[in-house]
Amino acid sequence: MRLPALAAITTGLMGAALALIFFYAPTDADQGFSQRIFYFHVPIALTSYACFGWGAWKALRYLRTRDERADLESYVAIHQGVIFGALTLITGSIWAKASWGVWWSWSENQLVLFLVLFLFYCAYFMLRFSVAPGPQRANLSAVYALFGVVLIPVSILAIRLSERFIHPVAFNEHGTNMAASQFFTFCVALVAMLALAATMYNVELAGKRLDARLRELREALQ
Amino acid sequence: MSYAADVAALTRKDLLLELRAKETLPAMLLFVLSALTIFHFALPHGTDDKASLGLLWSALIFTALLGLTRAFVAEREQGMFDALILTPADRSAIWLAKALSVLAFLVAAELVALPAFAAFFSGIDGRTVAAVALADIGIATVGTLFGAMAVAGRARELLLPLLFLPTAIPIVVGGVGGYLWFLALYDAIFAVLSWAAFEYVVSEV
Amino acid sequence: MSTEGKYVAAAYLVVFVVLLAYVLILALKLQRLGQEVAELVELAHKRREDREPDKAVAVG
Numbered sequence: 115m116r117l118p119a120l121a122a123i124t125t126g127l128m129g130a131a132l133a134l135i136f137f138y139a140p141t142d143a144d145q146g147f148s149q150r151i152f153y154f155h156v157p158i159a160l161t162s163y164a165c166f167g168w169g170a171w172k173a174l175r176y177l178r179t180r181d182e183r184a185d186l187e188s189y190v191a192i193h194q195g196v197i198f199g200a201l202t203l204i205t206g207s208i209w210a211k212a213s214w215g216v217w218w219s220w221s222e223n224q225l226v227l228f229l230v231l232f233l234f235y236c237a238y239f240m241l242r243f244s245v246a247p248g249p250q251r252a253n254l255s256a257v258y259a260l261f262g263v264v265l266i267p268v269s270i271l272a273i274r275l276s277e278r279f280i281h282p283v284a285f286n287e288h289g290t291n292m293a294a295s296q297f298f299t300f301c302v303a304l305v306a307m308l309a310l311a312a313t314m315y316n317v318e319l320a321g322k323r324l325d326a327r328l329r330e331l332r333e334a335l336q
Numbered sequence: 337m338s339y340a341a342d343v344a345a346l347t348r349k350d351l352l353l354e355l356r357a358k359e360t361l362p363a364m365l366l367f368v369l370s371a372l373t374i375f376h377f378a379l380p381h382g383t384d385d386k387a388s389l390g391l392l393w394s395a396l397i398f399t400a401l402l403g404l405t406r407a408f409v410a411e412r413e414q415g416m417f418d419a420l421i422l423t424p425a426d427r428s429a430i431w432l433a434k435a436l437s438v439l440a441f442l443v444a445a446e447l448v449a450l451p452a453f454a455a456f457f458s459g460i461d462g463r464t465v466a467a468v469a470l471a472d473i474g475i476a477t478v479g480t481l482f483g484a485m486a487v488a489g490r491a492r493e494l495l496l497p498l499l500f501l502p503t504a505i506p507i508v509v510g511g512v513g514g515y516l517w518f519l520a521l522y523d524a525i526f527a528v529l530s531w532a533a534f535e536y537v538v539s540e541v
Numbered sequence: 542m543s544t545e546g547k548y549v550a551a552a553y554l555v556v557f558v559v560l561l562a563y564v565l566i567l568a569l570k571l572q573r574l575g576q577e578v579a580e581l582v583e584l585a586h587k588r589r590e591d592r593e594p595d596k597a598v599a600v601g
Contacts, residue, residue, distance in 0.1 A: 268506050
């Protein structure tokens with residue numbers, strides 16, 4: 115899909131999502147007004163997973179085809195994943211403060227999981243900056259990206275297990291029992307967020323490809 | 337030469353090198369004992385057994401990191417990686433041999449660390465020993481792969497902990513909680529992944 | 542605004558600010574790319590001069 119079209123769709127969806135979140139969705143009976151953070155926080159988290167998944171897919175493509183472009187696409191996808199991951203942690207922390215009065219809660223599975231993933235994928239960038247550009251760097255990045263995507267379910271399991279000895283605290287159900295209007299709002303927000311990530315991904319990719327082309331041009335002229 | 341013979345030869349090489357140099361293992365032993373001592377002072381009085389168990393695992397992970405950082409030093413400093421790649425051995429055999437020698441170092445270090453822990457803090461039960469054994473496999477397999485990655489980069493001693501620690505978190509969870517099945521699952525998944533991925537990590541193309 | 546409302550606003554504000562930061566970074570990049578293209582145009586003109594020094598060069 116052409117980038118301008120994608121950006122236009124994102125604008126529309128995001129506008130619709132925000133309108134629904136603040137004018138349509140009912141105030142939650144249990145959690146009150148602060149529950150509305152949920153409509154951004156969870157889609158951002160899911161989008162982050164999607165970005166890491168896409169990055170791992172492109173990494174696999176790179177290892178199969180050795181096509182430089184796949185390496186760049188993998189890198190940009192993971193970059194987006196980390197940005198959305200950081201946003202997950204920040205919005206999650208704000209929500210924790212609003213709901214339970216603490217900025218961090220180790221019994222909030224999603225927050226802990228994202229902390230682990232955030233650490234993991236930040237190391238991805240350290241790895242990339244540490245190695246000179248070239249096929250070797252692309253290989254290492256691809257392998258690491260695949261490790262990351264395998265680590266996600268393993269970490270989820272580990273964190274569930276760790277609850278039993280960290281300290282069992284009754285945690286909230288994140289809207290599994292949602293009203294239809296809430297669910298609809300959530301879905302629109304989710305699609306909007308995914309569209310936003312796709313737009314940002316394509317914008318960044320276009321920018322990096324342009325850099326490469328200009329470098330080529332410069333070399334051709336000198 | 338067969339795959340098994342290749343692995344055996346490479347493992348023997350690593351172990352012999354260490355036997356002669358006597359650098360890594362004594363350092364790991366000293367480190368684990370010092371770490372446990374520091375942890376004793378870091379903890380307030382009357383901490384329960386579960387908490388001190390957590391310290392054992394922290395000490396083990398960091399000692400393992402020390403051993404892993406040393407594991408590829410010989411290859412790095414003498415450019416042996418290129419020599420190894422040129423051998424007719426399957427690349428993954430290199431990984432397996434290195435992982436086995438790392439495992440040997442870990443076990444040797446723990447033969448001292450576990451009794452020390454039992455003496456300093458609280459007793460060790462069979463379950464913990466089994467958990468440590470399983471964790472060692474996970475640490476050796478994943479650590480060896482990441483160690484090879486770190487060698488390719490500039491700030492190697494910095495890079496290896498950064499790469500290794502997030503992936504090691506589930507190992508600590510499985511260890512402290514005594515979830516042997518989880519550790520076995522982790523080992524199986526990541527051993528296969530590391531074994532398959534090593535080829536790509538050492539290829540220059 | 543209630544305290545609850547403030548937290549919700551803060552969460553959405555953070556997302557908005559991150560997006561705007563992204564726009565800023567893109568703007569800077571665009572500026573840099575513009576400079577680079579200008580340099581390359583210079584280079585291209587020079588090359589043409591070197592090859593055909595007497596031919597009139599179209600401007601614009």
